[in-house]
Amino acid sequence: MKIAVIGGTGLIGSQVVEQLNAAGQQAVPHSLSTGVDVVSGEGVDRAVDGADVVVNLTNSPTFDDASPGFFRASMDNLLTAAQRAGTGHFVILSIVGVDRVPGLDYYRAKALQEEILRGGPVPYSIVRATQFMEFMDAVLSWTADGDSVRLPATPIQPIAAKDVAAAVAEVAVGTPLNGIRNIGGPEVFPLDDLGRLTLSRRGDGRTVVTDPAAGMFAAVEGDVLTDMDAHLAPTRYTDWLS
Template identity: 50%
Template structure:
């Protein structure tokens, strides 16, 4: 099976390429560094020739609201057009749990647009919604500093290891198209502040982390369950403690 991985050099993409190769599939890395630019369309049609599956785990280089919307709209339009022309049999895209529940977040709005384009393409597809990655904890802390303190919304999260995300996307890619959405999450529900504090403590980072009823996530106020998976989500195997132990 020929599987083209858009964003194949990134955190999830590189893990997917390795997994597909180990299972005997032809995994093709597609990214600007390999001559495939989904924004300009350069190399997109060529890389998809003969592909059975397209897996899109790419991300916008800028998270500014207008930039991320332009990225996902333009990239997905180019990918859909090329996938149709190439006769791709399965379009798989990685998205985020809660996109449809938090339209106040510009990134989530952009992902909703991406998903709508895929749903409306007529191509067989699967959407994998994942919760926040363990690997992003320190970056989230950095964007949540207020007067020297990491202030986070007083909400629950169920973060997941990137390895478990890659496993879920990989299983989906080699299976039958869902023509729908699958949610994946970590095995434990935690408080947002609890999660970030645990990671920073393990990293010997002395920053104070507090749960604040006025806290914001990338500038947005969140409902209590905005970032949590719904019933029926697939759960990963790697706990936060296991991930921290492996990451040392």
């Protein structure tokens, strides 16, 4: 099976390509570095030509109100090319609870991406994942101030990137879901406690201060970013830290 992995050189995409090829599939990575610009459309037809499956793992370069424009342009270009090429399955990676956080521009943009895919001409699958363990350093940096880091107590269900890649690869070679598969890590933590655990395990002496107004996740109400009924990945956060 030939699988075009758009965004195939990034954190998730590179691992999806590696896992698919190790399983005997023909996965080909495409990105700006290979001459594929999903916004302008340059190289898109070439990338999806002959592909049985298109996996779109590209991401907006910003998390602000410019992100909807990125997803609209990229999805329109990719879906048009996939239909023209006769592709039978189109897969995207999204976020658990993405349609339940109206206060975040980026989440609204990802919800738009899902909407465009559902209304498009190609059979599809949406894989929604919880927050990546690999993003914890970025989360800590957003509200770091000297010897302290401010974080809300938002419930988070961290999942390792390798487990996300495995789930995406599995869905890509299967029958189109024409729906959503939720995946998540095996444990839920309040984000402030997750920050304390991370700093402690790394010997970082900074203090985590619980602040319900701090950072991007302050806009999240309740436990909408978690789903213990999802397909649970095996990697625990402390094992990943080790």
